[in-house]
Amino acid sequence: MPNIASILKSEIMRLARKEIKSEIESLKNASAKQRTEIAALKRHVEQLERQSMRSIKAAARAKGEEFQPSEGKQLRFSPKRFASMRKKLGLSAADLGLLIGVAAQTIYHWEAEKTRPRANQLKAIAEVRGMGKRQIKARLEALQAGIQETTSEA
CATH class of the missing domain: 1.10.260.40 (lambda repressor-like DNA-binding domains)
Known part of the structure; x- marks a missing residue:
């Protein structure tokens, strides 16, 4: 006959794992959502930087100057x-x-x-x-x- 303490211990561990799994699942979903939002923001920033560079070049051409990218580049x-x-x-x-x-x-x-x-x-x-x-x-x-x-x- 199994020991009641070992049965109780295994049941507590099973319930704890079940609770932890449900908590972690919500954290995983939130993390995945944040990663997609970050990726979208990065794409948006890159697009804005390209547009900004185009407008800087266009302004330089309008003034009759040659654009020098080394000024803005690191x-x-x-x-x-x-x-x-x-x-x-x-x-x-x-x-x-x-x-x-x-x-x-x-x-x-x-x-x-x-x-x-x-x-x-x-x-x-x-x-x-x-x-x-x-x-x-x-x-x-x-x-x-x-x-x-x-x-x-x-």
């Missing part, structure tokens, strides 16, 4: 692409740091994903990215000549 940074850009240009970390206005160690930290560049540094990186090898070489020579002048004066 600059992105990828350590791997940054390192490959540096190698492609044939620059040392010290040279690239000189162009951007940071130390060579900072360049290594960016490439190793230890730190990320600040907003003003991202602008300088974008500026360097838009330059050719000849422009970079000329600018480096000018910067190094300026450094040599300041060190010889001191």
